Amino acid sequence: MPRTLVLHNARIHTFHDAYPRAHAIAIVDGRVAAYDNAALTTATSNDQAQVIDLQGACVIPGINDAHAHMEREGLKTLRPSLAHARTVEDVLQVIREQARITPPGVYIVTMPVGTPPYFFGGAAQLAESRLPTRQELDAAAPEHPVYIPAPFGNWGKPPGTAALNSLALQRNGLTPASQPTCAGIEIGKDASGGLSGIIVERNTRPAVEFDLLPDIPRFGFAERLKGLRISQKMYHAKGTTSIYEGHGSAPETISIYRKLWEEGDLTMRTGLVVSPTWGNLPEAARAMRDWLAAARGRGLGDPSFRISGIHIAYGGDPLVACCARANLPDTGWSGFVEQAVTPSDFKALCLLAAEHDLRVNVIVSDKLHEILPVLLAVDKKFPLAGKRWVLQHIARARVEDLQALKALGVLITTIPTYFLWKGGAAYLDEADGGDSVVAHATMLELGLDLALATDNIPYDPFFTLWVAGARQERVTGQVIGSHQTLSADAALRAFTIAGARLTFDEHWKGPLAPGFAGDLAVLDRDPMTLSVNAWRDIQCTMTVVGGRIVHGTDST
Structure with a gap:
C-alpha cells in the first residue's frame, strides 16, 4: 500500500497557479496527489493513510534556504553556553563547573x-x-x-x-x-x-x-557530524525542507553531509557547492581539470543530496586565506575554505570554470559593477545561458547592471538580514534612500530569478521574511529602500519555490502541485493575513519532507 499522508481543515497556499488555494492535500509516496475533496477521498479509500486535522492552520511549501550554513547551528550546542552570564562571576561559575567534570589537562x-x-x-x-x-x-x-x-x-x-x-x-x-x-x-x-x-x-x-592558537581543540569529524544531526532538526523546526550552500562547503563539510546521506538520515534536501582548497591558478587549473568532474554542470546526486559548481571569492585577505588553508581540514565555524582572489585572478578562475563547465557561485556585496564585466567577458567565450551561475549577497546595485544579469540568465540569492537589518548602518545615508540596496522589488520587476536566504543570522526564515517586508535597520529602525519592500506572497515565493532552480529541480520541487514533492510547512498563522511586523513571530508547528513528518506530530 502506498504511503499516504492527508492534511485537511487547513488554509493551504500551494503557489501552484492552476490551483492556488486548498483546504486539504494528499501526499502519496512522497508526491502531491490531490487537493480538497479528491484528497479526502484518498484518505477514505486507504485505511493505512495518516490523516491529520490541522484545525485551520496555514500550509505553505517548505522553506528553501538558499544560503543556509546549516552545519553551524548544531555545533553551538556542543560547547557550554555563557548566554545567561551577566557578571564575571557568572562566567567563572561555568568554568568551575566544567573544571569539576573535565579531566585535568583537558581544555x-x-x-x-x-x-x-x-x-x-x-x-x-x-x-x-x-x-x-x-x-x-x-x-x-x-x-x-x-x-x-x-x-x-x-x-x-x-x-x-x-x-x-x-x-x-x-x-x-x-x-x-x-x-x-x-x-x-x-x-x-x-x-x-x-x-x-x-x-x-x-x-x-x-x-x-x-x-x-594551534593547540585549541578543533571540531573534529565526529563532532561536526553530531552537530549536523542537531542542525537538521533545528532547521526543520523552522519549516525548512531544502538548503543550498552557495558559499561553498569545504571537503570535510561535504564529507559529513555525505555520511549522513549514506546512513539514510539526511532528511534535509541539500545542495552543496565546492569550496576549493587551491592556493594559486596552476593548482586551480589542475583541480578543475582532474578532480572536479563530479561537480560539473548539474553535478551529481539524488533528490536528497547534490553537489554542483564551485564558489570563487572576489577579494579577501591573502594572509588569512593562507593561515586558513594551513589549518585544514579545520574550518572553524565557517564550514568553507577562506579565499583571497584578486580581480585579475577572479577573471582567470571564472574563465577556467566556464571552460570546464563548472558553474560559479560568487558573493557580490557592493561589487556587482566590478564583477559584471567579468561575467560579460566569460559569456562572450563560453555562453552562460542555461549554466545557472549564482550571484549571492547582492547589496548595492545599479538597475542597468541588474538588467545585464537578466540577459545573462544568472540566478540571484539575497540575504536581507545581513545588509538591511544587521549591517544596515552602512546604507542609512544613501542618496536614493536605499532603493538600490538589496533591490528586491526591482529584481522581480526585471524578471530575475531571486531566492531568499538566512545566512544563519539567525536561521529562522520568518525573521528574514520580516526583514524583506520591513527593511528596518536594527539600531535606528530606519527603513532602507521603502520602494523595495516585498509582500508576503512575493517574499514567500522567493523563500520557497524559487530556490529549486539553484539545484535544477524546478520540474519536481517547489510548489505544492500534483506530482511535485510533498515538502511543506504548517504554520500557526497565515502570513498573508498578518501585518509585516507579525511575520517574525510566526512559528512552524509541523514540517513535512517527501510526505514524511520531520518536525511536529509523530516526527522522530
Missing part, C-alpha cells in the same frame, strides 16, 4: 559571552564590561587550559574579545613578544607588559585560532 572551551544568536555587545553584557582576567580563570580552573572565544564575526559585529588562562597561553606558545601574522588581531598586555589573556579580534571571520 575547557565555551561559547562566547553575549546573547545568541548575535552575541552583540559581548563583554559589555557583563556588569564589569570585561571578560575574566587570566588570573581569575587560573583560579577557577588551575589544572585546565581555558579558552573563551570571541563571537564568530558573521553572527554579530566585530570587534570580538577572547580570553585565555595562563595554561592555555602557555600551551599555545604565546609570550609578550608574540605577534599575529594576520591583521585585525590584538594580543592584550597588562600594566607590567605581561600577557593579560585577552585577545581582540576585529575580523568579520575570526583568524585568531588559525593564526595564534
Whole structure:
C-alpha cells in the first residue's frame, strides 16, 4: 500500500497557479496527489493513510534556504553556553563547573559571552564590561587550559574579545613578544607588559585560532557530524525542507553531509557547492581539470543530496586565506575554505570554470559593477545561458547592471538580514534612500530569478521574511529602500519555490502541485493575513519532507 499522508481543515497556499488555494492535500509516496475533496477521498479509500486535522492552520511549501550554513547551528550546542552570564562571576561559575567534570589537562572551551544568536555587545553584557582576567580563570580552573572565544564575526559585529588562562597561553606558545601574522588581531598586555589573556579580534571571520592558537581543540569529524544531526532538526523546526550552500562547503563539510546521506538520515534536501582548497591558478587549473568532474554542470546526486559548481571569492585577505588553508581540514565555524582572489585572478578562475563547465557561485556585496564585466567577458567565450551561475549577497546595485544579469540568465540569492537589518548602518545615508540596496522589488520587476536566504543570522526564515517586508535597520529602525519592500506572497515565493532552480529541480520541487514533492510547512498563522511586523513571530508547528513528518506530530 502506498504511503499516504492527508492534511485537511487547513488554509493551504500551494503557489501552484492552476490551483492556488486548498483546504486539504494528499501526499502519496512522497508526491502531491490531490487537493480538497479528491484528497479526502484518498484518505477514505486507504485505511493505512495518516490523516491529520490541522484545525485551520496555514500550509505553505517548505522553506528553501538558499544560503543556509546549516552545519553551524548544531555545533553551538556542543560547547557550554555563557548566554545567561551577566557578571564575571557568572562566567567563572561555568568554568568551575566544567573544571569539576573535565579531566585535568583537558581544555575547557565555551561559547562566547553575549546573547545568541548575535552575541552583540559581548563583554559589555557583563556588569564589569570585561571578560575574566587570566588570573581569575587560573583560579577557577588551575589544572585546565581555558579558552573563551570571541563571537564568530558573521553572527554579530566585530570587534570580538577572547580570553585565555595562563595554561592555555602557555600551551599555545604565546609570550609578550608574540605577534599575529594576520591583521585585525590584538594580543592584550597588562600594566607590567605581561600577557593579560585577552585577545581582540576585529575580523568579520575570526583568524585568531588559525593564526595564534594551534593547540585549541578543533571540531573534529565526529563532532561536526553530531552537530549536523542537531542542525537538521533545528532547521526543520523552522519549516525548512531544502538548503543550498552557495558559499561553498569545504571537503570535510561535504564529507559529513555525505555520511549522513549514506546512513539514510539526511532528511534535509541539500545542495552543496565546492569550496576549493587551491592556493594559486596552476593548482586551480589542475583541480578543475582532474578532480572536479563530479561537480560539473548539474553535478551529481539524488533528490536528497547534490553537489554542483564551485564558489570563487572576489577579494579577501591573502594572509588569512593562507593561515586558513594551513589549518585544514579545520574550518572553524565557517564550514568553507577562506579565499583571497584578486580581480585579475577572479577573471582567470571564472574563465577556467566556464571552460570546464563548472558553474560559479560568487558573493557580490557592493561589487556587482566590478564583477559584471567579468561575467560579460566569460559569456562572450563560453555562453552562460542555461549554466545557472549564482550571484549571492547582492547589496548595492545599479538597475542597468541588474538588467545585464537578466540577459545573462544568472540566478540571484539575497540575504536581507545581513545588509538591511544587521549591517544596515552602512546604507542609512544613501542618496536614493536605499532603493538600490538589496533591490528586491526591482529584481522581480526585471524578471530575475531571486531566492531568499538566512545566512544563519539567525536561521529562522520568518525573521528574514520580516526583514524583506520591513527593511528596518536594527539600531535606528530606519527603513532602507521603502520602494523595495516585498509582500508576503512575493517574499514567500522567493523563500520557497524559487530556490529549486539553484539545484535544477524546478520540474519536481517547489510548489505544492500534483506530482511535485510533498515538502511543506504548517504554520500557526497565515502570513498573508498578518501585518509585516507579525511575520517574525510566526512559528512552524509541523514540517513535512517527501510526505514524511520531520518536525511536529509523530516526527522522530
